Amino acid sequence: MFAGLETLSGVGPKLKPLLERLVDGDTLWDLLLHLPERWVDRRVREGFDQVVFGEVATVSGEVHAYQAPYSDKAPHRIQLFDGTGFLTLAFFRADGRWLQGQFPIGSTRIVSGRVDDFNGERQMTHPDYIVDPKRGDPPPEVEPIYGLTAGLTNKRVHTLAVQALESIPDDLPEWGDPHLVAQKGWPSFRSALSGLHAPVRYDEAAFEAARTRLAYDEAIARESAFALARASRKRRKAPPIPKAPVEQSRLARSLPYQQTGAQVRAVAEISEDMSSQSPMRRMLQGDVGAGKTLVGAMAAVQAVSGGFQSAFMAPTEVLARQQYETLDGLLAPLGYSVASLTGRDKGAAREGTLMGIADGSIQIVTGTHALFQESVSFRNLGLIIVDEQHRFGVQDRMRLVSKGISPHMLVMSATPIPRTMAQAVHGDLDVTILDEKPAGRKPVETRAIPDTRMDEVIDAVGRAIRRGERAFWVCPKVDVDDDDSTAVGRHAALKDQLGVPVGLVHGRLKPTEKDAALEDFRTGRTRILVATTVIEVGVDVPEATIMVIERAEGFGLAQLHQLRGRVGRGDKPSFCLLLYRPPLGETARERLETLRRTEDGFEIAEADFKLRGPGDMLGLRQAGATDYRVIDLSRHADLLAIAKKDATAVVESDPDLAGPRGQSLRLVRELLTPKIETGSGS
Template sequence: MRDERLFPLFAGLETLTGVGPKLKPVLERLVDGEAVWDLLLHLPERWVDRRVRDSFDQIVFGEVATVRGEVHAYHAPYSDKAPHRIQLFDGTGFLTVAFFRADGRWLQGQFPLGATRIVSGRIEDFKGERQMTHPDYIVDPARGEPPPEVEPIYPLTAGLTNKRVHGFALQALSAVPDDLPEWGDAHLVAQRGWVGFKAALQGLHNPLEYDEEAFQRARDRLAYDEALARESAFALARASRKRRIAASVPKAPLAQGRLARTLPYRQTGAQVRAVAEIAEDMASQSPMRRMLQGDVGAGKTLVGAMAAVQAAAGGFQTAFMAPTEVLARQQYETLDKLLSPLGYSVAALTGRDKGAAREGTLLGLADGTIQVVAGTHALFQESVSFQNLGLIIVDEQHRFGVQDRMRLVGKATSPHMLVMSATPIPRTLAQTVHGDLDVTILDEKPEGRKPVETRAIPDTRIDDVVEAVGRAVERGEQAFWVCPKVDVDDDDSTAVGRHAALKDRLAVPVGLVHGRMKPADKDSALEDFRSGRTKILVATTVIEVGVDVPEATIMVIERAEGFGLAQLHQLRGRVGRGDRDSFCLLLYRPPLGDMARERLETLRSTDDGFEIAEADFKLRGPGDMLGLRQAGATDYRIIDLSRHADLLEIAKKDTSAVVEGDPDLAGPRGQALRLVRELLTPRVASSAG
């Protein structure tokens, strides 16, 4: 039940004076919500200092300034395109106020000669003289109030002015209760010099003075409140999970050792640590919810196979879920190669399986003779039942919705779950992005894997690149060719156009895959390339994860300057999976901008996905990083991950301690946390169920 003190904040926007039926949908679109509280969360993006300057000689070109002067002269326009000009004088110099296409009589009424006026607006350089065009404010100090000392400036949409949005925000502030308790850690609030929750909102929407540091402290305070809300939700989810009873899967060092001895390579230290952490989780009586995050080629599948061996040794079944048919088949082939020689029964279940083969697989899952199954969404259909499902492994987890994972969880009683992702994100953000999951990072690559040589090439040399691809195909190799768009008439770097051009030029089988194709056609095109029936695959970024083709040695990326670093790194990871030298050719259209040049240079200089993720984060911010939006990291209303990651970590520790000592949130601090969760928790669902 919502605390009644919050009722006014969750009233509809139409309860504000001036918001009628026509304006209501416009305002709702702007603030991304329907309640008064959504309006208050629509924070100003900047503030304008409107304090009246002492004299004209204090102002500089390019700034917004508020000044007082005497009307010295009025000059009518000498042509239709010229402005009206009013000269103000303050004893130290002149300022010209310019108006285009204005009513001359109205202007002379606003600026009578000899009168004092306050004007506020941006100062321009007009032939070396100070000029203000169309001031934001014109005030007669004898009759009206000067502009507000500080004016919040909001993001806007068509149909709304800044003045109206600010007026609505001032009304909304009155709905914030005065008697809300302090939900933050008192020591931290004092240490950071933060004001209270309502005062922070007032300091942003209705500041009494211009103070950049105060604005930032108020925003940091609200970001901390949002971090508390989110992390307390996750802390409660973790506590609830710990109270659930899961079957303990005994550790199986002997069985896992047998698998390790069959490998043609040594496990990395990171893999060994990951296997140990997962084994510990599975042996407990609480359901494991762990994220295994590893760069391209870090060996996540082997770690998953080790967990499946532990499950099988304990008499449990394992379900590997992949987002596409091709990836599920690929996962099956890898697991079959690793586990079948050791006597484990491995099967695949996808939409392609029909008739007797499907029935046989369903029967084997139901009677327990199949110990490990790799599949797609087909795994959680009603017709699928398991005898003793103990472990679920979800590959490329951000491609699944929470409901998809929950339907598979429903096939057993509190099964353990491992979710895997090849999308590197900055280490500092891993825990905050993945919410209530425990996180294991594979930060080493297996020995002997050849690095992919990365070259940046202007697209004026595209003919040379086509010839190089042709020579590679003649040597028995395969190549990916990635285009940024499917098919646009005025752009030649499209998948459809490039597919036709390569077929014509090289006279070899060339495949095509893009997001507009039907899933079955897409899977068929990927399978043709994987099996070697096509030698070149022209694609959009739909192939950025998972497709494993050891014979593919060349990755060409057209218009590479338009891709994010993380995405380029994912695409590069599709090659270099065999024992031949591999290349990633970044075709760019010159001239390159500074940021694009820095991105391509970063990619050429390192193959460390986490280092690349850090660089991408600094260059582009969290909203553009591959995978973060799907993972729920950018659904914050206030938090800026590039500034507030430390607050998320502080809030995580703080709320975990509160929930541990007061699991029902019945005490004063717990009840206060309930309030902030009500205000600032988006519809957060547990990341893994």
């Protein structure tokens, strides 16, 4: 099954790279995992009156008439009759003599193709199959249809997939729960693959059962890997950090606001984890403004009270500095020592910070990738908090873990996702959700405005700037000649029209240039920041009261929600203006209306999931949720929960997977978890 694609008959040096690009791999197994997208029913219908416009149909009829084209652009027409009515076959730019040879008047022909309505009559243009029943068999009863790439035909891919089926051994063990497989009436693994690539008859229920079976196989493969990671982590020892209710209450009393119930619950769960002898691996997932940093600060207080240091890791220097300022404001007045370490720190200041981390006088440090460089040595690192965790790879987290003796880890994300998907996205992490907002946070008024009113929007932004406020202006592209919705173009226009300092930030800038532009806006040196979506996470500017998003209809709901979360952080009324180019399509209208109606990130995530599917939702591609080969999260989320329970039971009863079921799980993991990353950092 893991033989190269070149071992297939007919695959040479030209075809191999095309196939590899199509199936995202180079083995027969990769080809078999490139499942058909749908199946076409090619069974011969009883009569022309059975066909439905817009669908593929296979019919048999007698050739009734031939009509030559009346102009170069008109088709040749051949009329078939079968006793229930007529069907016209249309052929453009065809050879008339060849057609008359294929369709002699009075002969019977079987044709298969899409039937459309042409002036109230049935018409099939360029049939997929033309068969003389006296000389050949009718088309196959069912035809699998594959996603393709340039240079490959459906017939070629199907032929090669059927050939690849021969590589599957006959004696594969059953790795699924036998009771579940029997209860669901699922075919075996081998039968499921054969039933999708080489079905004998058209049977929608059988296709669905086979696909669901393979989705379960992938789910059990992933979940057994996660169950092993969890079991391994439980066996590892971590220094237990005692709960610190007195110190945490002191921090809570110093706040100018009340903690939410969700924050209190989150702190309790994290405290429990940290006080155990197994290393904590917990995901804290919260909406924009739900108060994740305070929960992280509470965990850091517990770590320091137990004699340990805490490290907060952020993906950019701007976010690391913001985090430092927030934590320093919260904790320094209570006597805690907080510092920051980023790539920008140089010379004596950097050396002083490194010494403070090494001798333990710095108790809490925030920083970027700089935190896990070789020169950084912690005296007693007990807690790691990773912000916007999907922006870091497993190796990054591992390198920071190596700075301590099995430290506890809390990863945080501001990307709400549907609860049904939390297990799929976060793997073996325990998940805590902050689903309440702190009291008193002002809602952001959201308006959808056609871009024909651009001048009014620019005037409104100008008035806000004159009142001392600041504004974000987001564009979908950096700089494209044939489109005016670009960051570079809008930056120049706003500078010219408003006559105020305007910043510009986009993905093509160097990291230092990006940081400088964000810092200028944060400190007020620029009053408007024109940007692409690079500012969707973490930039905290309380003076910013307006978020303008151009061509908003092209963004995903979750992404629009993240961008909107950049404003409404101060005490002034804030606005999010969604500029769209009319006319709006139905989906785009629904998306903008959802955003206008609610600020609940989890409700928005559910709506985005229904509208766009998991692949396009913000953060999920980076988090690895969309690298499933078979599972469709919108249809198979329930299988993940079933597989998790099943895999956990097997691993608990057979930790080494030495028994028959354990051995079979090893095999399916080999097949269906080729590049899995677990979030454990273990």
